[in-house]
Amino acid sequence: MAEVVKVQDLVENTRLEVVAGSEYLDRVITTGDISRPGLEMTGYFSYYAPNRVQLLGITEISFSKRMSHDELLMIARKMASEETPAFVVSTGLNVPDEFIQAAEEAKIPILGTKLTSSRILANMTYFLGGKLAQRQSVHGVLVDIYGLGVLITGDSGVGKSETALELVRRGHRLVADDRVDIYQQDEERLVGEAPAILNHLMEIRGVGIIDVMNLYGAGAVRSHATISMNLHLETWTPEAKFDRLGNAGDVLSIFGVDIPRFAVPVRTGRNLAIIIEAAAMNFRAKSMGYDAMKKFDNNLNKLIAENSEN
Structure with missing residues (x-):
């Protein structure tokens, strides 16, 4: 509302x-x-x-x-x-x-x-x-990573807040935890912010409510951020199928605006903070014209051509 x-x-x-x-x-x-x-x-x-x-x-x-x-x-x-x-x-x-x-x-x-x-x-x-603007509340965490608003979603208890806390420790900035209020800035941009009651606060299971700004300083938080991508955390099971190349083209649509969406499998031993950080950097590189997938295709085609000549 x-x-x-x-x-x-x-x-x-x-x-x-x-x-x-x-x-x-x-x-x-x-x-x-x-x-x-x-x-x-x-x-x-x-x-x-x-x-x-x-x-x-x-x-x-x-x-x-x-x-x-x-x-x-x-x-x-x-x-x-x-x-x-x-x-x-x-x-x-x-x-x-x-x-x-x-x-x-x-x-x-x-x-x-x-x-x-x-x-x-x-x-x-x-x-x-x-x-x-009309607002929609989404269950998740919004973190500013290298200037990109990354919306982290997933089932309750999957580790969204803990991952966001690790990202804050690595120098990134928290926008909202647990609930993200999203509104449409224009025809192409969605902006997320924390509800007033949750501003700068984060809930960590077993610890309770922590004040991120008080613990890590004013540089660890942001009032709002434009959402650039959505990373959805999913529990890893033998039956689950995940896009290994990251080019499935999935989107999260809110108010008619499509946000690129990527599923990230969660499994014991995986450092989700580093994975999400790398995903944000890779997304930023793509937006600047560099695509690692294209480089892989070029290398593969070059290798096939070389083997065909032998």
């Missing part, structure tokens, strides 16, 4: 300052879309989206200077709907008195920033997109 975001949260995370209406910062934002009300300034309200944050830039403010007091106040009052979370004025521009009056009447805060419209628009869209 998406989080509840208030205007106060927007102020604290996107370099905004309160110009007026500081007592109304508890208004709730329900959508990550931001409006640039250029047409509305001319009186066209047929497709006005009142539930969006309204961003006024150089175009809107300069146009307002051409309007009479009564015209601008009428437009401002139409824009100041009960659903409107806030007005934002960019580029350090002065807010027209008419907007201040209309916002005060509707109990809407007015926010300002010295950033340009495009920059503050990007900041607000990124923040609200992450906070308001």
Whole structure:
């Protein structure tokens, strides 16, 4: 489920300052879309989206200077709907008195920033997109390995947390243990983070709950990470069949985004931390254009060609 975001949260995370209406910062934002009300300034309200944050830039403010007091106040009052979370004025521009009056009447805060419209628009869209996105909770562990978000899944008791702890000891960073909240950042990226109640915490059977940040330092944790791959730990049995070459093409699909998925057999004596670390490095190498499987094929073809000549 998406989080509840208030205007106060927007102020604290996107370099905004309160110009007026500081007592109304508890208004709730329900959508990550931001409006640039250029047409509305001319009186066209047929497709006005009142539930969006309204961003006024150089175009809107300069146009307002051409309007009479009564015209601008009428437009401002139409824009100041009960659903409107806030007005934002960019580029350090002065807010027209008419907007201040209309916002005060509707109990809407007015926010300002010295950033340009495009920059503050990007900041607000990124923040609200992450906070308001639909979330799916996955049982597993998320670790940042060499900058790659590796989602480790598997049956309960298979050793996910213990493996993650060893990875932390090897210098990698924990994002979430036991439960990973995943949301879609855009059409190609999934981001995972820990639920607030489990932030920086890890459960190790026989030991209990440990605070990774307290034990290993701030460099051992991350607040969130883009998920690059999924390693699924499976108990090794004689009947089980695993892809030995790592090119099966399995995926984990969440919100329509496919994440490469690899099954890793778990057996006594296998150092899973080193195996997962190697899998992450190999995946990174592939993304940079180097494929060990292709090299193996080339070597095999070369050997076959040499034997054919003899």
